[in-house]
Amino acid sequence: MRGTLSSALVCILLYGILIIPFTTYLRNKPFLEKLGYVPSVTALKSVAADHKEMVAASLVMKVLMYFGGLSEKSQESQVVIPPDYKAMSRLLHGAVKLDPYNMDAYYFAQAFLTWDVKQYKIANDLLIYGMKYRTWDWYLPFFAGFNSAFFLKEYEAAARYYQRAGELSGSDLSRLLAGRYMQESGQTELAINYLSVMMNGEKNPALKKNYQLRLTAFREARRIELARERYREVKGAMPATVEQLVSGGFLSPPPMDPYGGEFYLEADGKVSTTSKYAFAGVKNHKK
Amino acid sequence: MASIILITLKGIFRDRVFQGIMVTALAFLLIPVIASLSMRQVTELSLTLSLSMISFILLLLSVFLGGTSLWKDIERRYTSSVLGLPLSRQRYLLGRFGGTALFVMIAAVVLGAAAFAVVLYSSAIYPPERPVIWSTMGLCILFDALKYILLIAVAFFFSTVSTSFFLPVFGTISIFLAGGVTQQVYEYLRSPASKSLSPVVKQIAAGLYYLLPNFGAFDFKVNAIYGLPLHVEGLLLTLAYFVVYVGILLSISAAIFIRREMR
Numbered sequence: 278m279r280g281t282l283s284s285a286l287v288c289i290l291l292y293g294i295l296i297i298p299f300t301t302y303l304r305n306k307p308f309l310e311k312l313g314y315v316p317s318v319t320a321l322k323s324v325a326a327d328h329k330e331m332v333a334a335s336l337v338m339k340v341l342m343y344f345g346g347l348s349e350k351s352q353e354s355q356v357v358i359p360p361d362y363k364a365m366s367r368l369l370h371g372a373v374k375l376d377p378y379n380m381d382a383y384y385f386a387q388a389f390l391t392w393d394v395k396q397y398k399i400a401n402d403l404l405i406y407g408m409k410y411r412t413w414d415w416y417l418p419f420f421a422g423f424n425s426a427f428f429l430k431e432y433e434a435a436a437r438y439y440q441r442a443g444e445l446s447g448s449d450l451s452r453l454l455a456g457r458y459m460q461e462s463g464q465t466e467l468a469i470n471y472l473s474v475m476m477n478g479e480k481n482p483a484l485k486k487n488y489q490l491r492l493t494a495f496r497e498a499r500r501i502e503l504a505r506e507r508y509r510e511v512k513g514a515m516p517a518t519v520e521q522l523v524s525g526g527f528l529s530p531p532p533m534d535p536y537g538g539e540f541y542l543e544a545d546g547k548v549s550t551t552s553k554y555a556f557a558g559v560k561n562h563k564k
Numbered sequence: 565m566a567s568i569i570l571i572t573l574k575g576i577f578r579d580r581v582f583q584g585i586m587v588t589a590l591a592f593l594l595i596p597v598i599a600s601l602s603m604r605q606v607t608e609l610s611l612t613l614s615l616s617m618i619s620f621i622l623l624l625l626s627v628f629l630g631g632t633s634l635w636k637d638i639e640r641r642y643t644s645s646v647l648g649l650p651l652s653r654q655r656y657l658l659g660r661f662g663g664t665a666l667f668v669m670i671a672a673v674v675l676g677a678a679a680f681a682v683v684l685y686s687s688a689i690y691p692p693e694r695p696v697i698w699s700t701m702g703l704c705i706l707f708d709a710l711k712y713i714l715l716i717a718v719a720f721f722f723s724t725v726s727t728s729f730f731l732p733v734f735g736t737i738s739i740f741l742a743g744g745v746t747q748q749v750y751e752y753l754r755s756p757a758s759k760s761l762s763p764v765v766k767q768i769a770a771g772l773y774y775l776l777p778n779f780g781a782f783d784f785k786v787n788a789i790y791g792l793p794l795h796v797e798g799l800l801l802t803l804a805y806f807v808v809y810v811g812i813l814l815s816i817s818a819a820i821f822i823r824r825e826m827r
Contacts, residue, residue: 319748322745322748323741323744323745323748324741326740326741326744326779327619327708327711327744327779327780327782327783327785328616328619328620329785330612330615330616330785330786330789331612331613331616334602334609334612334613338601338602341601341603376786378786378789378790378792379605380604380605380608381602381603381604381605381609384603384604385603411790413693413694414693416604478604479603480603481603484603
């Protein structure tokens with residue numbers, strides 16, 4: 278009896294010694310290892326048996342947890358490794374092959390494949406795939422419409438997608454079809470509109486924060502655009518720099534890019550920022 | 565035969581299997597919390613997790629209860645005393661099967677009720693874009709239960725040919741996995757992508773498709789989760805398939821069991 282008790286105590290003691298380095302090791306495991314490798318979808322489908330939807334959901338959750346963890350670290354100002362977008366995309370693509378109805382996968386892929394990775398074509402292909410299944414969902418054509426108009430500058434396709442989104446939602450989404458959005462000059466407003474819709478429907482804190490930042494940046498850009506127009510009306514010419522707008526009293530307070538970049542006017546008067554509306558943009562610019 | 569069904573049912577309850585399920589079912593309480601992590605489909609995720617959990621518990625029940633029921637009786641020499649009574653071997657086998665199937669049905673109803681409660685709670689807090697179709701959810705659970713009753717019939721078939729515990733359990737698991745992909749394989753064989761395969765392989769695969777139970781047909785999870793319409797014709801055909809396939813398996817099992825030498 279005493280022997281069993283002491284061996285149990287020794288084991289518990291060893292467990293106590295082991296558990297801290299063990300959890301530290303797991304916490305610091307390389308991200309790629311954490312995200313893991315997805316075996317071929319065909320193999321996964323076979324092994325998942327009748328749990329395909331659950332396996333798909335768990336793949337999405339894995340990506341979400343991974344991304345959420347990184348965002349948390351960046352907020353705590355820890356050293357941040359850039360997210361492994363390729364692995365994230367691979368997992369989400371695998372997820373929709375298993376469950377083509379999984380909205381979280383499309384939604385999250387749209388969130389990072391466009392602004393961060395600039396893979397607009399891949400994003401739209403994924404959305405088109407989703408539209409075949411989620412025939413009732415207005416979000417997918419809404420996303421595809423935005424990608425087409427804002428990133429790809431394919432206004433005809435964008436109009437088609439927005440039309441579909443408007444029909445499905447039955448709301449005033451069709452106002453996005455307004456001509457001014459479908460041209461270069463309406464891009465900032467289009468982005469503000471899109472980001473407002475996205476942010477209002479978002480409950481994931483990491484993503485909401487992302488949208489909030491981007492929305493603030495675009496609202497600042499819109500303020501500059503409006504000041505630029507007033508300047509042109511008053512002075513009869515385009516301003517050359519943002520500073521001109523600030524010093525001339527057209528823009529107060531001075532614009533602030535939440536991504537840490539600086540706003541500037543391009544030769545044709547278009548408002549841009551050195552951050553390109555992403556933290557990564559600032560780093561690249563500084564390099 | 566009714567008494568054998570009752571005895572089987574009582575035996576399962578006596579073995580505290582039901583309490584085991586209830587403890588496992590406590591995990592249902594965690595589902596709303598996990599589902600709330602979803603960005604756009606909390607209710608759908610609640611449904612996914614609930615239905616998967618029911619399916620998993622029923623799988624364990626059917627493999628272990630179905631695979632060990634006859635084996636345990638033979639091992640305990642229970643069969644020799646029971647079969648001394650004026651009771652045919654077929655009736656004994658069918659009674660055992662009926663009792664186990666009934667237990668799986670009861671478990672499905674109880675777990676289904678828990679799943680309804682979980683989904684009701686999730687959908688009240690995070691209203692889904694498309695309303696939950698409760699009848700589809702109920703049918704999904706019912707067909708899941710039927711699938712596992714069919715699996716019990718497979719386990720009973722293996723039990724009649726085997727003298728050990730391993731063939732019924734591992735054989736049933738293998739058939740379950742294979743039966744879940746036969747439809748996919750069959751569709752692949754009919755697609756142009758399979759051109760490179762040799763005709764012999766194709767024929768063997770096609771033969772297996774008709775021979776093995778098609779468990780994929782009983783899976784209506786995607787319909788229940790996303791509120792997709794169910795087709796009555798498909799449901800009726802699946803139901804008929806279930807009756808006929810279980811009939812074939814039980815008939816063969818009974819024929820083998822009659823000829824089997826008991827120690």
